[in-house]
Amino acid sequence: MSAAAADVTDDAASAPPCPQCGASLHVDPLWVTWCDKCDWNVDPADPEPPTAGRKRRRQRQQREREVQLRARRGERLYHAVARAAEQGVGHRRDPNRMASGLLAALIHVPTLALLTLGVVVAVSGPRDLVHWIIVAALVGLVVLVRPRFGRLSRKKVALTAAEAPALFALTDRICAVLGAHPVTWVVVDDSFNASYGHVGLRRRRMLRIGLPLWSVLDDDEKVALLGHELAHDVNGDLAHGVLVSSALQTLATWYRIIHPGPVMYVGGDSTMSAGEALARPLLAGLANLFLAVLRAEQRLLLRSSQRAEYLADALAIKVASRGAVITLFNKAFLAKAYWFGLRRAALVGAPDLWAAGRGHLATVPAHELTRLHRVAVRRGHQVDDTHPPTALRIRFASTHAAGIPAVRSDRSEMEAVERELAPGYRRVAAVMRSAVGRPHSGDQLV
Structure with a gap:
């Protein structure tokens, strides 16, 4: 031996x-x-409590039931999406999506009614001081609950096609394959994540790339990441629809306006105290009604978003390859390991944080990756998760044919992209060094 x-x-x-x-x-x-x-x-984040004590045992049993429920929910959605893919059924026929859109339209009815009332009152009435106070109040309320379209913060590191021609040429090629609209900005930040969205009244497209995630991907995985994010422009994902997103914002604003604050009259004028005592339950009940509708809309939207993630994965496979998508997801499991290695490197003053992060991920053993797969399946869907478990997304990708990538990138093209991102790397590295010790979030692809 x-x-x-x-x-x-x-x-x-x-x-x-x-x-x-x-x-x-x-x-x-x-x-x-x-x-x-x-x-x-396998999941030390969900530790077993001591065996002594009935309360502890009940807590453990409750956690186990919740884990099983999430796992079943995740499996049900996976099988539903897999069947729909086999039958060629599109996301636009998803009942959650249709219900979410209908509810969002109804949510905007009170705002339109207020606007109409304000116009009617403004053009009629005695036009005295009281009249204009009422008009101003109605206009102010409409302004508060109006749809908001977001904007690009000046603090963001945002690149345009003029500043990053190679990167935008790559995204344009992917958009052409998918039938998506070209992006206006590419924003880079310090998240182990990526996302796609619309901003402004003109709904300009914005692609956000977390450089920590980008820095650990190979060329094919980077194309797969871009394909997944840009696919959100064509797969009917309501999370990017102005109708639903503005409806959620409107509901939250109504809740904040109507929900009663601290008690104002304690003692003193008995008439005011009695009036407040009568008004508070009514306002609280109305505010809770808005809150209930908000939660219902969020639940419908999240179910639709989870389905949309699977469809974006399928389109990413078309753009890149099945293998690139699967290895991309395997690296997405390693966000916590990445941050651990990066913080340690920052604390000891490592000159190259990006190399330190990549080096630490290279030390992750196979049995740890297997454990992370099992944890993802075990935990299943959280109620507020916008993504299916990554392990199920890998399983879904594995059911697709390998195929030939629709978009290929050569080394010289990706080197040009990296040169264009170099200023962003420096700025983001400075942000990460200053943030050592603060927790990071965003370990799922959006």
């Missing part, structure tokens, strides 16, 4: 047994120790 084989045998013999099934455990001080046979400790 060779020395290497003897070392492996000794390691296997010295590995501690799983306390649940007795199988040998993989032990690495840098990563979670868990059992790949029975999933013991």
